[in-house]
Amino acid sequence: MSVDAKGRSGKARDEVLARIRAALSAAAPVPPPPPLPPPPAPPDLLERFARRVADYRARVTRAAGEVEVARAIAACLGREGGGRYAVPPSLPSSWLKAPAGTEFVVDRGLGPSDLARLAGxxxxxxxxxxxxxxxxxxxxxxxGRRAMTLVPDHLVCVVFERQIVADMPQAAAALADAMRTGPRALTWISGPSATSDIELNRVEGVHGPRRLDVVLVAGGPEDAGGRGEGRAPQPPPPSGPD
Amino acid sequence: MRVSLFVTCLVDTLYPAVGRATVRLLERLGVEVDFPESQTCCGQLHVNTGYRREALPMVGNFVRAFAQAEVVVAPSASCVALVRETYPELAEETGDPALAREATALVPRVYELTEFLVDRLGVTDVGARFPHRVAYHPTCHSLRALHLGDRPRRLLAAVRDMELVTVEGAESCCGFGGTFAIKNADVSAAMLSDKVGAILASGAEAVCAADSSCLMHIGGALVRRGAPVATVHLAQVLAGEDNVCGQRGVPE
Amino acid sequence: MRDALRPEAPFPAAARTALADATLRANLRRATSTIRRRRDQVVGEVEDWDRLRAQAAAIKDHTLRHLDRYLAQLEAAVAERGGQVHWARDAAEARDVVADLVVGAGARRVLKVKSLTTEEIGLNDVLAERGVEAVESDLAELIVQLGGDRPSHIVVPAIHKNRFEIRDLFARAMGLPDLAPEPTALAEAARLYLRERFLAMTVGISGANFLVADTGAVAVVESEGNGRMCLTLPHTLITVAGIDKVVPTFEDLGVFLRLLARSATGERMNPYTTVFSGVVPGDGPQAFHLVLVDNGRTRALADPLGRTALRCIRCAACLNVCPVYERVGGHAYGSVYPGPIGAVLTPQLRPDDEHARTLPYASTLCGACADVCPVGIPIPRLLVHLRSVAVRADEASGRLGARLAPERLMLRALGRAFAQPRQFERLQALARVMRPLGGRQGRRLPGLGGWTRSRALPTAPRRSFRRWWREEHR
Incomplete structure (x- = not known):
């Protein structure tokens, strides 16, 4: 437990806990509910994800396997007119083939104002x-760090088919063990930044990245060359209505 | 089958035509109707206003009045909801264990009129004729407490020569809420005004519902505005009492 | 200092003022009908919605029953991960703890992300007293702050303002005379206004949507990215949360994340959710304080039925469907928690407050709130329960007795009479005597409050049902 310099918090702690125990002194124990059974996995996780992420105005670019990721990323950057993009130090270098007019900047602790000057x-x-x-x-x-995916205006995110789970409870279950080991920060992103604060009208793009590109890769990150699974590469769909 | 009618204090006192229509409807369907005369009021007004203790004598009276009934039927969704949702615990609070046991045993035998017709008698066509344009107002207790679902509409759909019109925002509350209409009269009036506006816009000649209390509220505004729309209880439509539409606002 | 849980007027009086504002009613009607439609659509997509709600309710009931254990577990988990937990018994203690931390960090300005709990404890006022400027970063909170206004909705605090009002406000406050009254332009103006402030701030203050006991995690659900700014860029982060926000396990969090956005904004998921535990080296704030606030919650916890209100996850679905809220808006409730949930929460957090006691009566018991509540709070049942608590409290205090005595005496007498068929019948005869008051000619009667202002009294019939039965049927 923690006690601040005045010892005030320690006293408050004891009293709040005592109030709770007094309030519940006559209550019978309430057992935790058994976990809900996982829903039957929808057969089309990949397609469903693609549809849903596009529903919230993210642009989806398909890649048939990891070998195509570099091309897909370059296409996303090209559509935005290039510029300087931050990448985490640990991003596979095979993903990064900068098209003309584009430069990758490895984030080794860029400050907020440095990040604000980047394209994405x-x-x-x-x-x-x-x-x-x-x-x-x-x-x-x-x-990478949270600030890196927050301050620049365009985010390109690579998602592999094998990383897709069905719903929120499954996502939480998949992340729980890592969360129990130590300090950690998660960012859950569903489409670009938005607000509905004015007459409940949804407006995209407030403080977070205003444009979100998702590179959706068949298979998993380890099997470089997802063509082995017999999937034909698909042309990128037309860009979303933004 | 023998049915004990719980007519409700409001219908007994202010809308006896609704009670008479209920009796005629049930008898026409071959049901024997009994009216235990020791019945008075379920205590809804008291309970919902916070006077729970003051309601207990009425709870006792209700349970004793209907203890011997095979089936209890009432033309009111809100009264049935009160009995179903709170009587077991209210009877418990009287401190009379025998009464509590009787209340718990009685509750499953208490039906709202349309529940009884559709679920117990298995009829949706009661053979009525009602040659008017009618708006159905699904009351809050019909919808969200008793979950009557489409029972009233199925019954109404089978009525001959009747046109059922749609009302915008039909499922929103009319603003009655018992003592709410007095304690928060301004909000209640604002809700009522929207409801009455929607009913008038629907072109209905009559508005019908499963609760006389909500109809009293809506009718009060229709009468005050001199609007040519009658309020009729569902039982009156199903009994085919089309003469009620000749009157304005409050049928009696 | 004003207590944000104590209404300044009884509900009927505050509601009357609100009803007189036609713009307000139009704004509310438009906004709530939009959000209702969206919610129904995305909730309809989830096949096992009812099972999910039941699960969430069961998790909350279990947590509340063992709240002491889970708070202790949470505290240990936060401390293990480099954060510090502080406790506050009431609003004054909570704001002092936070203000001390801010001043201790040497900040003259703090960045805030929308937080009801900091509204509840009146944090901004005490920060101002101590020379610290609080910058609200949520678009709606910014609208409220720039307008010197108060939030009127749990999720959409500026729901009472339309685009033209917001345009005028921004044009004045930001010096943008040519600003267009379009949501896109207004959001862009807010983006530019706040951008510089985000990048330079050293202390952030947030609320929490959920606290997770087994991992010490804090979840903040938002849309604009201002929350991420506030939780990521400052060096020091202070999170203020009610003790009711805790859930036991990280797996439990998944259940609530599936329910919340659909219920709150009618989206499948809100754009951004940040979930962090303690201090993550090299990523985000390097000092973290969690302030746990009671401020009346343990009083609600003591009431077996009343404690179900503490399941609330502040989605505001009950506000959006409430016909009373739609007519009067949030300010009429006089509490930081408006609408149906506020009507059951506020009087429990401030049971001694006479105005708060009028809130459980601010409902027709239409039940729309209970239908949409994602954690199954039986709001109509709670309203009725709290009405009887209010009746008993008035009786015991004797203060309000004078005003309410006629009602109490009448209902008590009626209760006794209605329990006896013979007396009941005598009262029916009285209704017949009052017959001339009914019908179209019947006019305003002082004793019947506002009924007769807009409604005619019913005309009693010549013969009651029971007399007809006796005389003609039997």
């Missing part, structure tokens, strides 16, 4: 959620 950032992710089109970053390899 490129990362991988920890997992993604099909039901909501959500991407989760957990600061692991290829994902």
């Amino acid at each position: 950032s490129v990362t991988g992710c920890a997992l993604a959620v099909a039901e909501t089109g959500t991407i989760v970053l957990d600061g692991g390899p290829g994902q």
